Amino acid sequence: MDAKTLLRNRRSVRKYTDDVVPKEVLDDVFELTVRAPSWKNCQIARYTIIQDKDIIDKIADQGVNDFVYNTKNLKYAHNLCVLSYVKGISGKNNDEYATSKKDWEVFDAGIAAHQFCLSLQANNLGSVILGIIDPAYIAELIDLPKEEAVAALIIFGYPNDEVSYTSRLPIEEIVRYKQ
Ligand SMILES: Cc1cc2nc3c(=O)[nH]c(=O)nc-3n(C[C@H](O)[C@H](O)[C@H](O)COP(=O)(O)O)c2cc1C
Numbered sequence: 001m002d003a004k005t006l007l008r009n010r011r012s013v014r015k016y017t018d019d020v021v022p023k024e025v026l027d028d029v030f031e032l033t034v035r036a037p038s039w040k041n042c043q044i045a046r047y048t049i050i051q052d053k054d055i056i057d058k059i060a061d062q063g064v065n066d067f068v069y070n071t072k073n074l075k076y077a078h079n080l081c082v083l084s085y086v087k088g089i090s091g092k093n094n095d096e097y098a099t100s101k102k103d104w105e106v107f108d109a110g111i112a113a114h115q116f117c118l119s120l121q122a123n124n125l126g127s128v129i130l131g132i133i134d135p136a137y138i139a140e141l142i143d144l145p146k147e148e149a150v151a152a153l154i155i156f157g158y159p160n161d162e163v164s165y166t167s168r169l170p171i172e173e174i175v176r177y178k179q
Contacts, residue, residue: 006121011165013126014073016157020051021079021125029119036115039090039104040097045112045151048082048142056080058141059133059153067132073155074130081116081154082138085109086147109151116154126159 026049038044050056060074074080091104117127135150144150 001122006118010118010121011126011163012128013157013159013161014128014155015076015159015161016078016126016155017160018078019158021157025123025125029116029123029125032119032122033112033116036112038108038111040093042090042108044086044090044105044108046084046086046148047116048084048144050080050082050142051078053078055141059138063134063137063141063153064130065132065134070130070132073128074153077155077157079155079157081156082142082144083109083113083116083151083154084139084144084148085112085151087149088147106151113152113154117156120156124158125156126161127154127156129154 030047033047034043036045050059056074056077059080060071060077064070064074085105085108087105089105090108091099091102113129117129120127130153133150133153138144138150138153139148
């Protein structure tokens with residue numbers, strides 16, 4: 001798949017087959033994922049892969065703030081990534097290259113999420129990022145290291161849905177040129 005096709009076809013996938021993605025495939029996914037850029041290459045993103053259906057069901061029932069749409073999609077999921085980041089590093093140092101803008105850790109996590117999703121897609125796997133979640137519940141459930149914070153959930157797997165694409169704003173509305 002060439003890069004333009006990969007980017008053009010990217011979409012959120014919410015229905016999957018029951019297959020668990022094998023570790024060998026995920027090894028290839030992560031070889032691509034770790035190429036994501038980060039603040040001063042601090043690489044704070046962490047990926048907890050959950051393929052235990054009992055844990056996924058608990059998150060479906062209690063980890064999505066009663067948002068039934070996410071509960072339903074998680075109930076059908078067999079592969080879930082809890083994306084987290086190590087707190088207090090990205091953008092936080094005060095050396096000679098410091099900046100008044102300090103909120104780079106969530107920015108780094110967002111880039112990591114997208115690189116993970118594109119790396120899955122390059123392996124013919126779909127994904128959807130979930131932001132309506134209860135980070136504290138999820139962190140406790142999976143025993144997340146105390147120095148980390150949950151950024152998002154990402155359901156992934158082998159797509160089993162109708163291919164459809166959401167609309168986008170016209171490019172003229174979102175892009176400005178000063179020439
Ligand atoms: C930060 C973030 C949070 C999101 N949270 C959810 C969510 O909680 N549930 C969900 O079904 N989709 C969620 N999405 C997916 C968006 O709804 C989706 O990307 C958007 O509608 C555009 O559709 P597309 O990804 O298919 O192009 C989220 C996406 C992002 C980037």
